[in-house]
Amino acid sequence: MTDTTTAPVNAGIAHGLYTEGEPIADTKAPAGPIAGKWTQRQFDAALVNPANRRKLDVIIVGTGLAGGSAAATLGEAGYNVKVFCFQDSPRRAHSIAAQGGINAAKNYKEDGDSVYRLFYDTVKGGDYRSRETNVYRLAEVSANIIDQCVAQGVPFAREYGGLLDNRSFGGVQVSRTFYARGQTGQQLLIGAYQALERQVAAGTVEQFTRHEMLEVVVVDGRARGIIVRDLVTGEIETHLADAVVLGSGGYGNVFFLSTNAMGSNVTATWRAHRKGAYMANPCYTQIHPTCIPVSGEHQSKLTLMSESLRNDGRIWVPKNREDCDKDPRQIPEEDRDYYLERIYPSFGNLVPRDIASRQAKNVCDEGRGVGPLVGDFRRGVYLDFADAISRMGKAAVEAKYGNLFDMYARITGENPYEVPMRIYPAVHYVMGGLWVDYDLQSSIRGLFVIGEANFSDHGANRLGASALMQGLADGYFVLPNTIRDYLAKGPFDKLSADHPDVVAARESVESRTARLLEVNGERSVDSFHRELGNIMWEYCGMERSEEGLLKAIDLIRGLREEFWRNVRVLGAADTLNQSLEKAGRVADFLELGELMCIDALHRRESCGGHFRAESQTEDGEALRHDDEFLYVAAWEFGGGEALGEMRQPVLHKEDLVYEAIELKQRSYK
Amino acid sequence: MNLTLKIWRQAGPRHRGELKTYKVKDISPDMSFLEMLDVLNEQLNARGEEPIAFDSDCREGICGMCGLMISGEAHGPEKTTTCQLHMRSFTDGEVITIEPWRANAFPVIKDLVVDRGAFDRIIQAGGYVSVNTGAAPDAHATPVPKPNADRAFVAAECIGCGACVAACPNASAMLFMGAKVTHLSELPQGQPERAARVVSMVEQHDEEGFGGCTNVGACSQACPKGIPQDVISTLNKDLRAALRG
Numbered sequence: 001m002t003d004t005t006t007a008p009v010n011a012g013i014a015h016g017l018y019t020e021g022e023p024i025a026d027t028k029a030p031a032g033p034i035a036g037k038w039t040q041r042q043f044d045a046a047l048v049n050p051a052n053r054r055k056l057d058v059i060i061v062g063t064g065l066a067g068g069s070a071a072a073t074l075g076e077a078g079y080n081v082k083v084f085c086f087q088d089s090p091r092r093a094h095s096i097a098a099q100g101g102i103n104a105a106k107n108y109k110e111d112g113d114s115v116y117r118l119f120y121d122t123v124k125g126g127d128y129r130s131r132e133t134n135v136y137r138l139a140e141v142s143a144n145i146i147d148q149c150v151a152q153g154v155p156f157a158r159e160y161g162g163l164l165d166n167r168s169f170g171g172v173q174v175s176r177t178f179y180a181r182g183q184t185g186q187q188l189l190i191g192a193y194q195a196l197e198r199q200v201a202a203g204t205v206e207q208f209t210r211h212e213m214l215e216v217v218v219v220d221g222r223a224r225g226i227i228v229r230d231l232v233t234g235e236i237e238t239h240l241a242d243a244v245v246l247g248s249g250g251y252g253n254v255f256f257l258s259t260n261a262m263g264s265n266v267t268a269t270w271r272a273h274r275k276g277a278y279m280a281n282p283c284y285t286q287i288h289p290t291c292i293p294v295s296g297e298h299q300s301k302l303t304l305m306s307e308s309l310r311n312d313g314r315i316w317v318p319k320n321r322e323d324c325d326k327d328p329r330q331i332p333e334e335d336r337d338y339y340l341e342r343i344y345p346s347f348g349n350l351v352p353r354d355i356a357s358r359q360a361k362n363v364c365d366e367g368r369g370v371g372p373l374v375g376d377f378r379r380g381v382y383l384d385f386a387d388a389i390s391r392m393g394k395a396a397v398e399a400k401y402g403n404l405f406d407m408y409a410r411i412t413g414e415n416p417y418e419v420p421m422r423i424y425p426a427v428h429y430v431m432g433g434l435w436v437d438y439d440l441q442s443s444i445r446g447l448f449v450i451g452e453a454n455f456s457d458h459g460a461n462r463l464g465a466s467a468l469m470q471g472l473a474d475g476y477f478v479l480p481n482t483i484r485d486y487l488a489k490g491p492f493d494k495l496s497a498d499h500p501d502v503v504a505a506r507e508s509v510e511s512r513t514a515r516l517l518e519v520n521g522e523r524s525v526d527s528f529h530r531e532l533g534n535i536m537w538e539y540c541g542m543e544r545s546e547e548g549l550l551k552a553i554d555l556i557r558g559l560r561e562e563f564w565r566n567v568r569v570l571g572a573a574d575t576l577n578q579s580l581e582k583a584g585r586v587a588d589f590l591e592l593g594e595l596m597c598i599d600a601l602h603r604r605e606s607c608g609g610h611f612r613a614e615s616q617t618e619d620g621e622a623l624r625h626d627d628e629f630l631y632v633a634a635w636e637f638g639g640g641e642a643l644g645e646m647r648q649p650v651l652h653k654e655d656l657v658y659e660a661i662e663l664k665q666r667s668y669k
Numbered sequence: 670m671n672l673t674l675k676i677w678r679q680a681g682p683r684h685r686g687e688l689k690t691y692k693v694k695d696i697s698p699d700m701s702f703l704e705m706l707d708v709l710n711e712q713l714n715a716r717g718e719e720p721i722a723f724d725s726d727c728r729e730g731i732c733g734m735c736g737l738m739i740s741g742e743a744h745g746p747e748k749t750t751t752c753q754l755h756m757r758s759f760t761d762g763e764v765i766t767i768e769p770w771r772a773n774a775f776p777v778i779k780d781l782v783v784d785r786g787a788f789d790r791i792i793q794a795g796g797y798v799s800v801n802t803g804a805a806p807d808a809h810a811t812p813v814p815k816p817n818a819d820r821a822f823v824a825a826e827c828i829g830c831g832a833c834v835a836a837c838p839n840a841s842a843m844l845f846m847g848a849k850v851t852h853l854s855e856l857p858q859g860q861p862e863r864a865a866r867v868v869s870m871v872e873q874h875d876e877e878g879f880g881g882c883t884n885v886g887a888c889s890q891a892c893p894k895g896i897p898q899d900v901i902s903t904l905n906k907d908l909r910a911a912l913r914g
Contacts (some may be wrong), residue, residue, distance in 0.1 A: 073802040088724065089789050091730045091829055108809065144805075146673045151805035153798045153858045157820040162812030180822065186731055187825060194797035201793040209786065232778055261726040301728045302706055407730075410749060413699065413757050524714045526707070571719045573817040575681060576779040578722055579714070 011546050012602040016551065017648065024634060024654035029133040029438040034660045035115075038137045041438065042481050046488035054204075056487045057267055058243035058660055059226055061213045061268050063090030065185075065468060066451025067247025069475030070193035075199030077480060079487070081207055083196065085230060086212040086263055086581070091193040094249060094261040094502065095471060097184025099306045101169055101177035102420050102468040104142040109166055113174040113490055115139045115334065119660060121172050124211050125352075126431070126459020127608035127624065128663050131283070131632070131656060133438055135457045141477040142469050148476055151190040157179050170353075170464025177465045182306060182403050188468055192475070211237070212581065213268045214509045216244060216447065218275050219501045222492065223447035231581060234574040236509055238497050242490040244444045245481060246272060247475065248454035250430040254589045254596065255541075256533025258427035259291060261305040265585040266592050268380050269434050269453050276636035277442040278652060280435035280455030282592065286609050287542050288428035289356035293371050293380035302426040303411060305404050307464065310349045310356070312388040312397070313339050317368040317381050328382055328420050333669035339363055354461060354609035357425035360541045364424070371422045377511065380422035389417065410499070429467060431458045431608070432599075435634040435654075436550045440474060441484035443634070448483055450474035455632065460608020513573055515643060516583045521566030525583045532556065532586070532593055535577060540597050545613035549601040555595055556596035560590040560644045591646055595635060598649065605629045626663055631655050670696040670756060673764040674709065686777065688766065694743050698757035698863045702745065703728065703735060704755055709907065722780040728752040733828030736835065737781055738768040743832035743891040750830060772840035774878040779860055785831050786878040788822050788845060794873035796849040796867035798858050810856050821855035824848045826894040829866075836891035839880030844888035846870055847900035854907055864911035871908060 030040040060071045063085040071083040105118040117203035118139035157165040169177035180187040199205040210231040217225035225240035251266035252258035316338045341348040373381035434449040451471040571577040606622035607611045615623045632654040638647035679686030710720035725735040730753040739745035745754045777781040832845035853859030889898040
């Protein structure tokens with residue numbers, strides 16, 4: 001297995017889909033033992049004299065946990081910050097929808113947790129595809145996040161003694177998750193938002209709501225600003241700065257249906273990618289097993305329910321297809337297939353997210369799904385609380401899951417205390433994103449990327465309650481310490497809005513916007529988006545194969561070509577125009593989708609949340625190939641000037657080195 | 670279901686608006702209210718009419734971005750956000766009127782979209798704890814009695830949607846503001862700035878053009894998160910204490 005000389009040429013190269021460039025040799029992490037690296041980096045990073053900070057301009061795109069906390073912190077430090085969001089207020093960013101909790105190595109329960117254990121669990125959970133040095137730092141600063149949030153007044157759950165409560169989450173064996181009922185994301189975001197508004201009032205941060213970033217300005221190899229559209233007036237504006245930070249979130253909406261907000265998009269990061277920022281592991285997508293199923297073709301988004309439901313609910317489908325449209329209560333015990341308990345007797349319904357998701361899709365693809373027919377399939381499995389209700393009593397179930405049951409009842413019109421819930425997997429989070437070094441700097445100097453927008457610390461799969469941790473770690477504690485090393489070299493030469501590179505960036509936005517309105521074809525933006533989503537879900541979702549991915553790439557290319565010829569966007573450019581906003585985002589998704597498929601095609605292994613049909617064990621379980629794929633795939637844009645044009649991307653490999661942790665294959669059987 | 674929709678159309682902040690009538694057919698009761706509007710917008714687009722502008726983002730009832738007056742009720746007939754309202758709450762053949770939030774402090778931007786920037790400015794006036802990043806003591810240094818923590822949480826559930834303002838005959842934002850004041854007043858971390866906060870926020874509230882509170886209670890009834898009316902009592906109590914010095 002270690003003999004790579006006989007390995008066949010990668011199918012992606014064989015089909016001329018990409019070329020390979022120089023590997024990434026240095027991620028800029030300091031030398032020395034892992035536990036001392038972050039302290040060392042903070043010491044080595046140059047300081048900026050407080051009097052000079054107000055002369056340094058920093059642009060931040062996005063106001064979620066990462067962008068909001070970074071803007072507040074850099075404002076407090078005295079930098080001159082401009083922060084942008086497409087929503088009507090920074091408080092709307094989609095971090096707000098996170099339910100479960102936030103991990104931190106506080107060890108308040110004295111149950112053996114530690115920085116090292118959180119680090120270890122995160123690397124293992126990511127199936128050994130994340131960068132050791134960054135993950136260790138994440139675990140290291142996690143405790144500070146909780147302190148900071150409590151000081152801001154974030155109302156975490158408390159015990160009767162007045163101290164913070166913790167729970168165990170996502171299959172880990174220690175209780176390290178802090179939570180605020182089912183609204184942890186909301187409470188953390190409001191904390192960051194309030195800190196940000198305080199800086200707006202203090203005059204250190206200028207806030208631009210209903211503004212969307214449409215281009216990054218790169219001059220002499222450095223990110224020096226952004227081009228935005230004021231979504232209310234339609235005006236295209238130029239904002240220049242000494243550094244640019246993207247905290248614009250993930251791109252799960254490439255699948256059309258996901259648990260992301262309607263406006264969540266890839267545009268900020270994709271525009272940066274086109275300007276030279278590498279996109280890393282774009283095919284790494286997290287699919288969440290416990291979402292409310294699609295009810296029909298009108299569906300606009302999917303709603304997640306906390307996977308804590310799997311602690312007490314039992315998942316099953318009928319053994320026989322002919323039972324699928326029966327009232328589940330009429331199906332006798334012996335005709336039910338509790339398939340997770342059957343296949344994974346030791347973990348049962350608590351297998352990791354990707355396994356639960358893939359098995360749900362498998363039983364539905366076999367024709368044993370339940371719920372309404374959507375297309376040719378019933379896309380749902382039962383999550384049954386009948387046993388839990390008879391064991392614990394209805395009141396205890398209600399106390400534990402009442403808000404989730406209410407949400408389910410409101411959306412489906414069914415009473416989950418009486419009829420088993422139906423669930424189906426949905427895209428929830430992306431581990432892929434812009435490549436960053438240890439300083440969170442992208443391959444464009446002066447362009448930093450934080451939160452879900454970067455390729456992050458989660459490897460090929462993210463543990464529950466770790467997204468909030470990473471967003472706030474990046475924004476409050478990591479970026480403010482690393483960006484100063486860059487800013488200490490500034491202020492950079494004053495740029496004029498007339499600089500040819502600035503003008504070119506602006507003109508490209510103007511012409512692209514104009515073109516979207518000029519096509520005036522036959523098909524709505526949503527119809528393109530929906531079709532792209534179907535392709536991505538079918539071929540680049542939980543299970544991928546070479547044949548399927550090659551097909552998907554062809555389909556996406558055809559769809560993108562049609563988009564620029566046949567999309568219909570009504571209305572004008574100089575007013576609020578939501579169709580125009582969506583059109584720009586979908587145009588970028590149509591390019592991203594192709595790169596995701598190329599990335600998935602080239603990675604001929606099953607790892608983390610991703611099952612590759614050609615890479616499985618004899619009994620059908622995921623098989624990782626550390627000999628061939630122990631690296632981060634960082635893609636360089638291959639060029640393409642015309643609208644929608646993408647030439648072959650260039651793959652740069654960053655080898656993953658594990659010094660503090662031993663590589664293992666996971667097993668849940 | 671077949672429905673008749675009377676929808677507020679307004680081209681821009683300085684344009685005159687009017688209710689326009691649209692018919693939609695074959696609406697599934699399992700659609701959300703906003704998905705019903707998506708379907709209408711697809712139809713408008715197909716026949717060359719500009720789609721109706723309305724705000725929404727998370728569509729899970731938590732971001733606070735959506736909000737419509739539906740037949741005179743903020744967020745419609747159920748106690749939830751507009752995005753979580755489903756068509757099964759309506760009957761076949763019904764006539765539904767859809768308007769933007771109605772309040773001077775929330776000017777219309779276009780169609781059903783309003784500007785709620787006033788809420789951000791009220792928070793800027795004092796809706797925070799002044800603690801810089803890195804300056805926090807250990808989280809367990811300050812225990813919080815559970816009843817206070819629980820009440821703070823209930824108040825902190827506010828999503829800033831503005832339904833309270835839209836429902837209030839005076840277009841007052843006292844429930845929104847009371848929720849933030851109560852959230853921070855219940856916690857030890859909020860004490861040092863307690864007096865200054867409430868005074869400053871109330872001044873900003875009035876400057877934005879929100880009306881005064883006359884204890885009607887429509888705000889709390891309309892609130893999708895069920896923020897109780899007693900947060901306004903807490904605000905008034907804090908304000909009285911602060912003004913007395």
